Amino acid sequence: MTDAAPPKRLACIACTRAKRKCSKQTPSCRRCADKKLVCRYPAPRVAPPYDLVFSQDGAVSVIPVPPGASDRHPLPTPPSQIGEQQQSHTETETENPWFLSPSSWDIDHKHGPVPSQISFSDEALTWFIDQLHVWLRQWTTEGHCPFIHRQLWKIHLPDHIQDAFASLAAYHSKTPATERTVLRIIETRVNNLVDTQHASGVGDFGVIMLDPACHLARTQALLIYKIIRLFDGDIRARAQAEKNIDTLALWARQLWQSAGLALSSSSHKEPVDRVSSGPVDTQLRTDGTLTSTWQAWIFSESIRRTYMAATLTEAVYLTLKQGWAPCPGGIVFSGGAGLWDATSPVAWMKHYQENAVNGIRCIEGDQLFSSARVADVDEFCQATMIVSYGLERFERWRTEKI
Structure with a gap:
């Protein structure tokens, strides 16, 4: 197991969903290893130049690509949804939207x-x-x-x-x-x-x-x-x-x-x-x-x-x-x-x-x-x-x- 987390790595999906701190290690963070969970990290930010991020209740955000990764402009972030928690608590990336969970x-x-x-x-x-x-x-x-x-x-x-x-x-x-x-x-x-x-x-x-x-x-x-x-x-x-x-x-x-x-x-x-x-x-x-x-x-x-x-x-x-x-x-x-x-x-x-x-x-x-x-x-x-x-x-x- 790697001791140091790669730079700028996002928290794993399981820790993000549980709103727990993630050690961001690979191939599995400490929390997932202890709980015997499947540890998956969000996909790297590649084209298209924005990520669609879905919450469990169906809200969607469009997250810009980090500066320097693309010279194209991201789409704006939508308003909050009814009963939705803060957008920073996202569940998964484009390939795993809420309705396929x-x-x-x-x-x-x-x-x-x-x-x-x-x-x-x-x-x-x-x-x-x-x-x-x-x-x-x-x-x-x-x-x-x-x-x-x-x-x-x-x-x-x-x-x-x-x-x-x-x-x-x-x-x-x-x-x-x-x-x-x-x-x-x-x-x-x-x-x-x-x-x-x-x-x-x-x-x-x-x-x-x-x-x-x-x-x-x-x-x-x-x-x-x-x-x-x-x-x-x-x-x-x-x-x-x-x-x-x-x-x-x-x-x-x-x-x-x-x-x-x-x-x-x-x-x-x-x-x-x-x-x-x-x-x-x-x-x-x-x-x-x-x-x-x-x-x-x-x-x-x-x-x-x-x-x-x-x-x-x-x-x-x-x-x-x-x-x-x-x-x-x-x-x-x-x-x-x-x-x-x-x-x-x-x-x-x-x-x-x-x-x-x-x-x-x-x-x-x-x-x-x-x-x-x-x-x-x-x-x-x-x-x-x-x-x-x-x-x-x-x-x-x-x-x-x-």
Whole structure:
């Protein structure tokens, strides 16, 4: 073990995360060696001439290259985030952003004001159901919606997503004379989807049998069918959809678990395969460039939003049926205004730098009410706030923060 620390070496990632003094030795600092931790240091400051530094709660900073290392100007540092600690306590560098950290995939079942059983107001329930239909129509007319990113399936369009899109387009163009035919087509598509995935539907085996991209495609497809059939008003369609409501909940959990498993394994540290069959080149990996990090965020955030949309849809339906629903716990997602709609890596980073809110835990709405404005968060985040806290509370937030 080397006694002297190299000049200008940053603290290791483990000590930085724990906010402990680092001896900065290689190959392992004293604290990591004593605690038998994996000791990793931030990557050296190389091109591009600035480093993207992410905190656990989703805040991002742009750190300038040391003087003399480059004659180009760094990007400015963004404002502080809600609940964020000092920016000097950074977690990791560009190649390890917060949304690719295994800890960011933990579900909080213990903290926050939301009880184990939740209920929604009638107005919020009706509003959310209408909003789901608006989002589905937006997908078929504009190619994206608040839980399906415009770039997500641009490289590879899975069969499940193709079937869901065609079925949804047919549903939106149905007439009274063709309504029964369209619903029968959707019923057949759902049965085929569930039957073909039966082998991967049990326990941990179901998680490892598919990669996160396959989990995401089948879960989004089943969610789309579920929204159509649960809230169409047709008795048979609703009855058939109820048979698979547990399947959607299972697939959503497996989707979430598959992402966490992929990130906790060492496989995502391998070089990025540019011939990937996944929805974006990097999936849950980044090579440290801004473009790669943005693509990884798109995939990560798509998983987070699909999981939330699936669990909220189930909760809303169960509340309509029995008056309450179990709380699925809190997850962190990116709700900052402009992030989801950004059409380029540069635009995405600009919003990340300028936003007052980026990373949000969905059970911490009270904190968001007190510290931010409606305009600081995007449409998806606003919808989660409305369905969770009611239209009246949301409208007070809108008027209080003008």
